[in-house]
Amino acid sequence: MTRSAVVGLALAALALSGCVAPAPDDAAYESKAASTAKAAVSESRTALLATRTAADGRLLGTYLEPVLVDAEQALGSVQTTFDSVQPPATSAADDLRATLDPLLQSAASDVTDLRIAARRERADALRSTSSHLSGVADRLETFAQEHGG
Amino acid sequence: MKRLLSVFLGVLTAIGGFVDIGDLVANSLAGARFGLSLVWVTLLGVVGICLFAEMSGRVAAVTHRGTFDLVRERLGPRAGLLNLVASVLVTVLTFTAEIGGVALALELATSVNYLLFVPVVGFAVWLVIWRMRFEVLENVFGLLGLALVVFAVALWKLNPAWGDLLHAIVVPHKPASEDLSTYLYYGVALFGAAMTPYEVFFFSSGAVEERWTAKDIPTSRINVFIGFPLGGLLSVAIAACAALVLMPQGIEVGTLGQVGLPVAVAVGKLGLAVAILGFFAATFGAALETGLSTGYSIAQYFGWQWGKFVRPQQAARFHVVVLLALIASIAGVLTTADPIKVTEYSIVFSAVALPLTYFPILVVANDPVYMGEHVNGRLSNVLGTVFLGVILVVAVAAIPLMLLTAAGQ
Numbered sequence: 356m357t358r359s360a361v362v363g364l365a366l367a368a369l370a371l372s373g374c375v376a377p378a379p380d381d382a383a384y385e386s387k388a389a390s391t392a393k394a395a396v397s398e399s400r401t402a403l404l405a406t407r408t409a410a411d412g413r414l415l416g417t418y419l420e421p422v423l424v425d426a427e428q429a430l431g432s433v434q435t436t437f438d439s440v441q442p443p444a445t446s447a448a449d450d451l452r453a454t455l456d457p458l459l460q461s462a463a464s465d466v467t468d469l470r471i472a473a474r475r476e477r478a479d480a481l482r483s484t485s486s487h488l489s490g491v492a493d494r495l496e497t498f499a500q501e502h503g504g
Numbered sequence: 505m506k507r508l509l510s511v512f513l514g515v516l517t518a519i520g521g522f523v524d525i526g527d528l529v530a531n532s533l534a535g536a537r538f539g540l541s542l543v544w545v546t547l548l549g550v551v552g553i554c555l556f557a558e559m560s561g562r563v564a565a566v567t568h569r570g571t572f573d574l575v576r577e578r579l580g581p582r583a584g585l586l587n588l589v590a591s592v593l594v595t596v597l598t599f600t601a602e603i604g605g606v607a608l609a610l611e612l613a614t615s616v617n618y619l620l621f622v623p624v625v626g627f628a629v630w631l632v633i634w635r636m637r638f639e640v641l642e643n644v645f646g647l648l649g650l651a652l653v654v655f656a657v658a659l660w661k662l663n664p665a666w667g668d669l670l671h672a673i674v675v676p677h678k679p680a681s682e683d684l685s686t687y688l689y690y691g692v693a694l695f696g697a698a699m700t701p702y703e704v705f706f707f708s709s710g711a712v713e714e715r716w717t718a719k720d721i722p723t724s725r726i727n728v729f730i731g732f733p734l735g736g737l738l739s740v741a742i743a744a745c746a747a748l749v750l751m752p753q754g755i756e757v758g759t760l761g762q763v764g765l766p767v768a769v770a771v772g773k774l775g776l777a778v779a780i781l782g783f784f785a786a787t788f789g790a791a792l793e794t795g796l797s798t799g800y801s802i803a804q805y806f807g808w809q810w811g812k813f814v815r816p817q818q819a820a821r822f823h824v825v826v827l828l829a830l831i832a833s834i835a836g837v838l839t840t841a842d843p844i845k846v847t848e849y850s851i852v853f854s855a856v857a858l859p860l861t862y863f864p865i866l867v868v869a870n871d872p873v874y875m876g877e878h879v880n881g882r883l884s885n886v887l888g889t890v891f892l893g894v895i896l897v898v899a900v901a902a903i904p905l906m907l908l909t910a911a912g913q
Binding site: 390393394396397400401403404405408412413414415416417418420421422425429496 | 611612613614615749750753754755756758759761762764765768769771772773776777780913
């Protein structure tokens, strides 16, 4: 086999290995979970800041919706990416996933509710959902800090 | 009086035209994540762009020739071609980011998905390049870009502790939660955003378009040494607004909507409307500049007739190149690649291509055969050489830092 063929095979193997979900160790999985929580905090707080600024009459209605849509999509992407990671076969990793996943789902669901309420101009729904999302964002932040994020 | 007004207008357009999508994103992103600890990089980049823009403006005023025309003649066709390919790739990537930026600004103004605006924006860019006189397009979008001064107003309304702000700039401290490599990666991105190569191509080709002579060198210097630093202050204001409003809440900037949120918080709806106008003007103006710069670079290298100072049929190949670059950029945005991510990559790749742009300018500006009595003085040469060293370090470090930090993750 020629040298170029070997290099080609190695590159193909490397490319294919990228298609398989990684199985990291506990530390790497924890780091991934912390950065995921941090990203979710960022998107949740963006939605909260935009909603509260709009409630104060300081944000254009046309501006609020794209900001909420972007936050919603980013949260969906954050959650999908985290869930696509194969956790190590340890109870610590299962516990991490069991704690983080519901928080991510809750944040995503709240931001979706905010987007719907904003489009329907439902001030009461915006207020109550914001209050709930604020609590979720705080718990995500605590999670990120506890796990080195 | 007329001359004074012309100088004043030049300074205003230099301020308003300084910020583009790269500056908006990079400064807000860095401010939200690193506070003001990276402002020194922006200031360094502003000094660099002033230095080399002054040289390139002087070269154009004295020789009446575009940058790539001289690069090919002075460095030879092979080195010139390498330079051309790298510069055009980076400029088209930046063009794509600017088109995406215009569409995103329109989305924020209307709530309509940005992808629907992309073909309309592309057509508008082509129409303006095709029909509008150079001086008019430069002045209109430069002046509208001044709307971004609203970020300075927002900063003032946020009422920060100015002493602490200044201290954070003068004595920068990397946040403890961030790695050094990530800090350096964003430093590279900010430097690339401040010194984007197309700005120099556009500035020098614009000097030829406006038929500058050696008599215009003082005006050019006023534009550069007053207009660019004041434009740089807008970048600092964007970073400071993000540091004050977004950073305490743990918000990391990934969309144009997040960039404008501090203005809404501080100034309200009217301020936000002005900011959206500023986003539109800055990105549309930069789209015109990057589109034209692609045409300038290729036409100048191959010795074709170029520019808007002649009728389009006299510079047909130049206009075809601009149109092809526009089509490629529109196609790039329509792939649904995130325009903000495209922007982040474009400024980092700009950093990689910096030496290829700035080295030849230093060489030509230092050549008495071309420049006669207007050749670089000792100060320009010393500063230019020092900066070239900085640029080289940044260019070499950019890709390894990108790989090491997974593009700043």
